[in-house]
Amino acid sequence: SEEPPTSTVFIDNCHFSQVIFINMEKFYVPGGDITCYYTLTENIIPRGKDWVGIFRVGWKTTREYYTFMWAPLPGDSHRDTTVQQQIQFKACYLPQDDEYYQFCYVDQDGMVRGASVPFQFRVETED
Amino acid sequence: SYSGDESVASHFALVTAYEDIKKRLKETEKENSSLKRRVRILEEKLLGSRLEE
Numbered sequence: 275s276e277e278p279p280t281s282t283v284f285i286d287n288c289h290f291s292q293v294i295f296i297n298m299e300k301f302y303v304p305g306g307d308i309t310c311y312y313t314l315t316e317n318i319i320p321r322g323k324d325w326v327g328i329f330r331v332g333w334k335t336t337r338e339y340y341t342f343m344w345a346p347l348p349g350d351s352h353r354d355t356t357v358q359q360q361i362q363f364k365a366c367y368l369p370q371d372d373e374y375y376q377f378c379y380v381d382q383d384g385m386v387r388g389a390s391v392p393f394q395f396r397v398e399t400e401d
Numbered sequence: 402s403y404s405g406d407e408s409v410a411s412h413f414a415l416v417t418a419y420e421d422i423k424k425r426l427k428e429t430e431k432e433n434s435s436l437k438r439r440v441r442i443l444e445e446k447l448l449g450s451r452l453e454e
Contacts, residue, residue: 290413300425331418334411376418386410391421 292318293379293388296358301398308368310343310361310377312388320347323382326361331374331392336384341367345379372396 297311314320327339341363348357369375377390 290410329414332415335407336410374418374422376414378414385406386414389410389414389417392418 288317290386291315291388295377295379295388295390298391298393300393302368302393302395303397304370304395305365307365308363310363310390312359312361312377312379312390314348314357314359316355318381318387320345321382322347324387325380327378327380328363328368328375329378330369331376333378336378336380336386339378340369340375369395 292315294313294315295310296313299308302308310326312326322344324345325342326345327336327342329336329339333339343361343363345361346359348359372394374392374394376392377388378386379388381387
């Protein structure tokens with residue numbers, strides 16, 4: 275039987291998963307500060323101008339960040355081992371709507387190294 | 402150079418979001434149907450107790 279035309283070009287997902295966002299919430303309380311937790315895998319060498327942005331889901335270029343924070347450099351211990359980091363985003367810089375957003379880690383060359391699951395700024399309705 | 406990779410990156414980020422929202426939708430639908438079942442049981446109970454009066 276005839277096979278459909280395909281291509282061996284594949285998206286190297288590992289490249290985009292060098293930073294893993296952890297302890298993600300589905301909802302963050304509007305008007306509150308939020309803490310972003312992530313793990314730097316051993317595959318990434320973090321640099322001084324790396325940053326973490328909050329992006330609306332469906333973004334096309336990294337210039338579309340809603341807000342950002344510089345990513346703190348880990349201590350000397352980060353070498354051939356994973357290290358956990360955290361960044362606090364102040365409430366006044368956060369979106370006010372209930373759109374879906376995600377964190378993305380962007381390195382100083384503008385390359386995305388990790389993206390989180392989405393979250394919203396609203397109170398979780400639990401009846 | 403990384404030029405051209407940005408669309409791949411944005412696609413990857415969107416897939417990450419899509420997969421998770423799809424999972425949540427599935428969970429919500431499951432919860433919804435279990436809530437419907439509970440409502441039905443409670444309705445039958447209520448109707449039964451009214452008939453007894």
